[in-house]
Amino acid sequence: MTRSFIRPARLAAIGVFALAGLIFWVSFNTAQGTNLRSDDSMLRLSDLIQDRSRKNAELDNSAAALRRQVDALAQRDDGSTAEDKRRLHRLEKNAGLEKVRGSGLSVTLDDAPTNATAKVPGLPDPQPNDLVIHQQDLQAVVNALWKGGAKGIKVMDQRLISTSAVRCVGNTLILQGRVYSPPYTVTAVGDPGKLRQALDAAPAIKNYQEYVDAYGLGWKVDEHKAVTLPGYSGTVDLQQAEPVR
Template structure:
């Protein structure tokens, strides 16, 4: 039985094959052109495509999902603690004492004291629109990179790392305690911490000696680059820094699921 359909006119299969051979490269070429135009307009960066969507609903929904998982985890943890409390063993007691000593450096106890508050956010929409119009008429070497108008995860990470380097004893983002396993990820116009989305503005607070924190912020090259863009009236990305006499950093109460790689064995 041949590959042609019953009743198909002679040459039908040949014409379809020819159409596919000609049409497929054309479609691929057009798709590539669209991707190239998109990449050129965005300067290779995701320029917050979700900023015009219902972000409040998205944040609330995802936060509720996470809260349900965390509530269940807390229930199971309490049950394990109750069962473990019934165990009386020298080794267990030593392990409990060691764990208690590590709670504070691990971020599992609250901290409070003087420190800094830093606020970051995307540049206003009108400045982005002005930059797009400016780029249409400017020479290529004079055009503004549109990714400089957006807060990226590396910008937030640079600030947090500088605060740690300045001697911070505790750091929070959006009021959530940052610990060694905290993952900072940008997803559209929000930042995710431990899988929970937080919308702008992004408020970072640190407990520690203010002079040491300020020196570390001023000395960090990545943070300085961001602050230069904030001072540029054409870009105006959001930045403010305030010294606070009392900064409260709550204890970390999220998931403590540690994941690590295992070496392959031959």
């Protein structure tokens, strides 16, 4: 019975591959000279991608609701002791399945204006790739925040767990079956001072900030006295794992 409840979430994973294929196809046509800003077929495709993303979000919500029902039934009938339930609660918290609250900060990254020019004398005019957020930029922020002692992190409106993967196709973020466009916001709960120090010390972020200064990419850090991150609501099934020695 439990497996049938989780199937909707697995459909979201399939949607990731479908969305990636669609976006790669768009990129291929762009290379052939298709004008994305005026071509009607590209606009229809963009609408289709957004529609698939919304459906994936609905599947996520449905799967989360079903999982809560399953968990409630399991906890009612499993004969666990109070200590067992406390241990399970700790494990779920450490796994990112429960809300986390506390002080923290958020980092917002954004593309530069499409007509941006070099802001520093002597630098060449930017290439298109110089003006957009890339996967390594988002990943650098996430890695730095973990290194700074973050108790939890969300990208946009989704909580990250150990199996989460930040993936970008072009300048579009695909995260856990959902599609996002810039600006991108990464929020972490933890000691704001230590989180900011970790950001400042990361070599990949220093490199990104050179492009901020040179071509106007967006970079903003905000500290929060109180912030709440949602618990992860997607599937937690592992496809492959190896023990850490």
